[in-house]
Amino acid sequence: xxxxxxxxxxxxxxxxxxxxxxxxxxxxxxxxxxxxxxxxxxxxxxxxxxxxxxxxxxxxxxxxxxxxxxxxxxxxxxxxxxxxxxxxxxxxxxxxxxxxxxxxxxxxxxxxxxxxxxxxxxxxxxxxxxxxx
Amino acid sequence: xxxxxxxxxxxxxxxxxxxxxxxxxxxxxxxxxxxxxxxxxxxxxxxxxxxxxxxxxxxxxxxxxxxxxxxxxxxxxxxxxxxxxxxxxxxxxxxxxxxxxxxxxxxxxxxxxxxxxxxxxxxxxxxxxxxxx
Numbered sequence: 220x221x222x223x224x225x226x227x228x229x230x231x232x233x234x235x236x237x238x239x240x241x242x243x244x245x246x247x248x249x250x251x252x253x254x255x256x257x258x259x260x261x262x263x264x265x266x267x268x269x270x271x272x273x274x275x276x277x278x279x280x281x282x283x284x285x286x287x288x289x290x291x292x293x294x295x296x297x298x299x300x301x302x303x304x305x306x307x308x309x310x311x312x313x314x315x316x317x318x319x320x321x322x323x324x325x326x327x328x329x330x331x332x333x334x335x336x337x338x339x340x341x342x343x344x345x346x347x348x349x350x351x352x
Numbered sequence: 353x354x355x356x357x358x359x360x361x362x363x364x365x366x367x368x369x370x371x372x373x374x375x376x377x378x379x380x381x382x383x384x385x386x387x388x389x390x391x392x393x394x395x396x397x398x399x400x401x402x403x404x405x406x407x408x409x410x411x412x413x414x415x416x417x418x419x420x421x422x423x424x425x426x427x428x429x430x431x432x433x434x435x436x437x438x439x440x441x442x443x444x445x446x447x448x449x450x451x452x453x454x455x456x457x458x459x460x461x462x463x464x465x466x467x468x469x470x471x472x473x474x475x476x477x478x479x480x481x482x483x484x485x
């Protein structure tokens with residue numbers, strides 16, 4: 220396996236671990252590979268959340284929203300990685316409230332920005348959104 | 353100027369040129385530094401637009417929307433660049449229609465993914481969004 224393949228495999232695994240942690244409502248797992256300077260653009264307001272404490276808080280709403288384990292699955296994961304910086308695009312599917320507050324399946328767009336730090340990939344940015352209606 | 357500084361300066365200039373081209377409604381300028389495989393997540397539907405032809409089409413709506421030059425300004429531009437791959441986050445401000453179809457100022461979140469090709473930075477991905485209400 221050449222170094223580039225290793226980077227792609229590591230990033231793919233990191234995202235699989237992250238989304239599995241979301242499904243377990245496991246805050247430590249969700250935050251395990253994130254930068255202290257994390258910048259989050261989330262589906263619901265606020266406009267942006269800066270820093271790891273604010274990022275952690277964005278999951279309160281989602282985790283508190285349903286009784287059971289959250290649905291949170293990624294597909295069409297596309298990785299563009301150099302030796303130090305990478306970005307990823309994906310399609311996500313989760314449960315979210317509709318206009319009447321009823322749970323429904325929601326497709327969202329996801330972009331993730333990563334930087335390699337001490338030989339490990341770290342998430343510095345996430346952008347989750349749905350098209351505006 | 354070390355090579356890393358050059359990359360940051362080139363990307364900053366590329367984004368300034370791109371947003372200036374948007375304000376001129378200049379399709380060729382907007383598309384000048386984009387990959388044929390461009391993947392666009394835009395503010396309005398569709399969910400995603402794949403390839404440079406579909407990306408070009410996303411600007412029809414915006415350019416056709418107002419008589420005068422479009423407002424399209426970036427601020428808080430943050431660049432994370434390696435030697436081959438980079439991503440950028442920014443806050444954008446433009447004019448967009450509100451629920452009643454009236455022009456209003458709209459703040460949006462922007463993430464851009466780039467790859468260096470033949471020594472030049474090329475945009476492979478854009479993600480524009482507003483928080484869901």
